[in-house]
Amino acid sequence: MHTLLHIVATPREDQSRTLQVSREFVSALQAKHTKLRIDTLNVFTESLPDLTVQRIAGKSMLMAGKELSKPLEEPWKPIECHIQRFISADMYLLSSPMWNFSIPYRLKQYLDVIIQPRYLFRYGLNGPEGLVRGKKMLVIASRGGDYSPESPIHSYDFQEPYLRTVFGFIGITDVQFICIQPVDARGPEVASQRIADAKKKAVSIAENWQP
Numbered sequence: 362m363h364t365l366l367h368i369v370a371t372p373r374e375d376q377s378r379t380l381q382v383s384r385e386f387v388s389a390l391q392a393k394h395t396k397l398r399i400d401t402l403n404v405f406t407e408s409l410p411d412l413t414v415q416r417i418a419g420k421s422m423l424m425a426g427k428e429l430s431k432p433l434e435e436p437w438k439p440i441e442c443h444i445q446r447f448i449s450a451d452m453y454l455l456s457s458p459m460w461n462f463s464i465p466y467r468l469k470q471y472l473d474v475i476i477q478p479r480y481l482f483r484y485g486l487n488g489p490e491g492l493v494r495g496k497k498m499l500v501i502a503s504r505g506g507d508y509s510p511e512s513p514i515h516s517y518d519f520q521e522p523y524l525r526t527v528f529g530f531i532g533i534t535d536v537q538f539i540c541i542q543p544v545d546a547r548g549p550e551v552a553s554q555r556i557a558d559a560k561k562k563a564v565s566i567a568e569n570w571q572p
């Protein structure tokens with residue numbers, strides 16, 4: 362049985378425009394792949410460990426190619442749990458609004474927790490090497506404004522380039538984006554239209570998605 366890890370990075374639940382489109386994608390995918398398991402991880406409600414001095418010391422040990430020392434094993438358990446959950450998925454859906462031109466802080470915390478040497482990447486003779494291979498991702502991203510290539514504020518978009526870089530770094534290079542925009546700046550009619558367009562795109566991606 363395949364598992365899709367759905368990482369939810371908005372706290373707005375039923376009010377979320379991002380999740381309206383994600384729900385459409387998930388239903389279309391489940392209709393086609395009835396045995397697909399969906400693991401939903403909401404970074405706003407999930408307990409995420411803080412990166413304390415001790416945990417950062419563990420990261421440095423792994424970076425230096427050493428084993429975690431005994432006193433670090435316990436504090437590292439919640440990090441390892443999140444890493445395990447992430448790598449046990451076969452594919453990923455990330456639902457994230459743009460916050461201040463980039464990603465919501467709880468999503469950044471989640472990434473800081475899971476992106477650890479030896480688990481998700483390593484340094485080889487040719488530099489960094491991602492260890493999450495052969496897995497694909499769909500990012501559903503909503504924005505209050507419009508950052509499309511034709512927009513004068515296209516260069517303000519640090520969300521898509523950041524997510525492509527950070528997931529590419531750990532080996533996930535097959536990443537598609539559905540950007541829902543603008544959902545605030547041009548009023549409710551334009552927003553509804555853009556959400557409807559995004560839902561159509563989501564269904565079409567789901568229909569062609571091979572787990």
Ligand SMILES: Cc1cc2nc3c(=O)[nH]c(=O)nc-3n(C[C@H](O)[C@H](O)[C@H](O)COP(=O)(O)O)c2cc1C
Pocket residue numbers: 371372373376377378379380457458459460461462463503504505506507544545
């Ligand atoms: C803290 C915060 C920061 C935001 N920053 C931006 C921004 O930089 N650019 C933008 O276009 N919209 C921004 N927005 C608007 C959201 O991206 C937009 O409303 C999005 O659709 C919300 O998604 P949701 O309905 O799924 O929660 C921000 C919203 C919040 C709450």
